[in-house]
């Protein structure tokens with residue numbers, strides 16, 4: 001969106017500054033996400049009450065009427081149209097309008113967005129390879145906001161990665177809504193090639209860069225995919241797995257594609273394949289009917305799989321979803337308590353894992369440099385996603401540095417430039 005606007009002569013400013021047009025790319029995964037969008041509209045209008053405010057993204061897509069009713073919103077733009085935002089800005093009138101096409105996402109044609117030229121920093125580039133989702137998990141509204149699953153053209157993806165690598169990016173993150181359902185045309189008989197085959201082709205692109213996957217569903221963690229990911233030269237030893245629950249009964253009620261045994265088996269297999277694997281996970285607390293035992297099963301999986309970055313959601317009843325209609329809802333207070341417990345388990349796992357890193361060496365990709373007056377430190381992440389503060393960066397190139405971990409401070413690894421650099 002930023003690229004489209006810049007090409008159309010708009011100048012981008014920091015969101016906290018005065019602007020003539022604000023584009024808010026909304027999320028609707030929880031009721032809290034919806035609230036944050038409404039709050040963001042109020043905040044930008046305080047900066048410039050005369051600004052045009054465009055709300056796009058998944059909240060706009062799923063609840064266009066609610067978005068249009070937020071005082072001060074000029075335009076509600078569906079996910080189909082957001083990459084052509086400049087065209088809409090040109091025609092903008094200070095009135096509430098909900099373009100008919102903006103809420104007809106099922107007409108997606110499968111056209112990928114234009115090739116991206118870059119991101120704010122040169123460290124990490126995101127490459128979307130898949131859009132939409134054919135599942136209908138009972139708590140989820142995202143598949144409605146993004147439409148059915150479709151995969152981007154393989155040649156387009158490879159061109160995009162090549163562009164980023166030759167542009168100096170040291171890491172590409174491969175993303176999708178239901179990433180593992182990516183498939184590309186394979187053979188003349190119509191059979192398709194899976195994500196693993198695309199990743200092999202990306203890994204073969206010449207250049208010094210590493211590859212990270214965004215969130216994956218356990219059902220897609222096949223041995224074939226894990227074998228590809230086991231190449232430490234190219235792939236980051238980090239996986240973010242969309243676990244949601246560790247209870248077979250709850251997974252069934254969520255309409256997930258796996259049960260507890262399958263989940264544990266896949267996480268164990270991932271650990272066997274990928275040396276030094278670090279795990280993150282999406283996990284939900286307090287799904288309707290979740291008993292103490294069901295919850296204990298989830299805690300057990302997070303603990304046993306040594307998940308160190310759990311991204312915990314308290315269940316949020318989304319309008320129109322089957323889960324919102326289940327009569328036995330877990331009280332809000334209890335959902336919060338369970339979410340806090342899961343975070344605590346993750347924190348304990350994390351503390352241990354961070355401490356084990358002391359004395360090890362790794363490649364740091366720098367994301368941010370402190371202003372010299374403050375501390376002159378570099379900040380970034382290792383391939384396994386652990387955050388690092390590099391204290392003596394003199395002589396280090398700004399993008400990628402070999403580091404040696406010395407200690408842990410407030411969940412951050414403190415490092416120095418590796419003596420072998």
Ligand code: SF4
Pocket residue numbers: 133134135136137140141142143177178217
């Ligand atoms: S897999 Fe389930 S949770 Fe994920 S986007 Fe699809 S429907 Fe939603």
